[in-house]
Amino acid sequence: MGTHNYNLTEQFEFTGKAKNLSIIAIVIGLLAIGYGFSAEALHERTFANLLLMAYYFACVCMSGAFFLAVQFVAQAGWSASILRVPEAMAKALPIAVVILIAVMAAGLYTHNLYHHWNAPGLTDPNSENFDKLIQGKSAFLNVPFFMARQVIFLGVYSFFALLLARLSNNEDLEGGLNSYRKSFKYSCVFLVIYGFTTPIFAFDTVMSLEAHWFSTMFGWYNFAAMWVSSLATIAIILILLRKSGYMAWVNNSHLHNLGQFIFGFSIFWTYVWFAQFLLIYYANMPEETVYFYKRFDNYEFWFYLNLILNFLAPLLLLMDRDNKRQENILLTVSIIVLCGHWVDYYQMIMPGTVEEHHGFGIIEIGTAIGFVGLFTFTVLNGLSKKPLIAKNHPFLQESLNHHL
Numbered sequence: 001m002g003t004h005n006y007n008l009t010e011q012f013e014f015t016g017k018a019k020n021l022s023i024i025a026i027v028i029g030l031l032a033i034g035y036g037f038s039a040e041a042l043h044e045r046t047f048a049n050l051l052l053m054a055y056y057f058a059c060v061c062m063s064g065a066f067f068l069a070v071q072f073v074a075q076a077g078w079s080a081s082i083l084r085v086p087e088a089m090a091k092a093l094p095i096a097v098v099i100l101i102a103v104m105a106a107g108l109y110t111h112n113l114y115h116h117w118n119a120p121g122l123t124d125p126n127s128e129n130f131d132k133l134i135q136g137k138s139a140f141l142n143v144p145f146f147m148a149r150q151v152i153f154l155g156v157y158s159f160f161a162l163l164l165a166r167l168s169n170n171e172d173l174e175g176g177l178n179s180y181r182k183s184f185k186y187s188c189v190f191l192v193i194y195g196f197t198t199p200i201f202a203f204d205t206v207m208s209l210e211a212h213w214f215s216t217m218f219g220w221y222n223f224a225a226m227w228v229s230s231l232a233t234i235a236i237i238l239i240l241l242r243k244s245g246y247m248a249w250v251n252n253s254h255l256h257n258l259g260q261f262i263f264g265f266s267i268f269w270t271y272v273w274f275a276q277f278l279l280i281y282y283a284n285m286p287e288e289t290v291y292f293y294k295r296f297d298n299y300e301f302w303f304y305l306n307l308i309l310n311f312l313a314p315l316l317l318l319m320d321r322d323n324k325r326q327e328n329i330l331l332t333v334s335i336i337v338l339c340g341h342w343v344d345y346y347q348m349i350m351p352g353t354v355e356e357h358h359g360f361g362i363i364e365i366g367t368a369i370g371f372v373g374l375f376t377f378t379v380l381n382g383l384s385k386k387p388l389i390a391k392n393h394p395f396l397q398e399s400l401n402h403h404l
Helices: 016-038 040-074 084-091 093-110 132-137 143-174 178-205 218-243 252-283 286-298 300-318 321-325 327-353 362-383 396-400
Strands: none
Touching: 016 040, 016 362, 040 084, 040 093, 040 143, 040 178, 040 218, 040 327, 040 362, 084 093, 084 143, 084 218, 084 362, 093 143, 143 178, 178 218, 218 252, 218 327, 252 286, 252 300, 252 321, 252 327, 286 300, 286 327, 300 321, 300 327, 321 327
């Protein structure tokens, strides 16, 4: 085992260019949202973009907590020196949760979101808008139960995210194995809850936008998307920190591990996407094929762009072992993957909200920039609160000497 003179008290300073750019991005986002709400004809499109980015923000932060839990349960050594980054993402989850719940509640109240099951008269047999299928689902798809599920699921995720971050802080202060053992125990509980509830969370938040259609694979499709997006985010933050002179202990082997995960779960995302598509296409049932028909008919460009960004780019650029170890290549692929899953969520959300009246302009670009700024501000601010390495982690030396 080699010896290193790393500064284990190194802290990130969130000042200057990064802070200013994130604030400017937030302002741009607020202006774009204000523009969207300035005209009544754009309200539905604005709500759809708010849901897209609020869901994306929450999913990436949730998966940051999931990353922490997986490392503890697996007793992984390679990642011990990079855990501060997913910790900072996990600590931003409560903010993302408040925004997402507010967007969904406002969308329900104004009928700009979830109108396929929340429009007046859909469950009333005496109404001209009566829909027998929606009436059959009304025990599950009703506003009180829908919002209760969202609050409970997202509240539980936030509780475990903050708990794991707090235990990490206690480990720094107290040393020993007590905090690590608690982290292991709570991570086991969290992973069971997370595994069983994230598909339902995806069914509620996104799939119910088109309540006449359903897919049992949709939850795992969303899980793959949120997981690979989070991995790409972790890789981007680590590489940019390393380029800025921080976290000198992060080496090409750590990047290799992240590259392997991004590559592997991009393939898994494609597998679930194709399996869902193939079953629906092969069965040729009208009530099922309508989902993809709408996307072929009105969103053809986005449909194929989705596959190029989320499958072909990671496949071709990360297949080679050396490419996973090159920070510039991994950074490029990670940015492509993040943009690709914006396209993925755009494909999921727009046909069930704005239908064929979609667009791409100030609202889409500005809202995305605003949420990127908000994510950057909250995560980097959280990252600056304590040292960039968990100095008392029991597997720290293994991580500092990690080589593949």
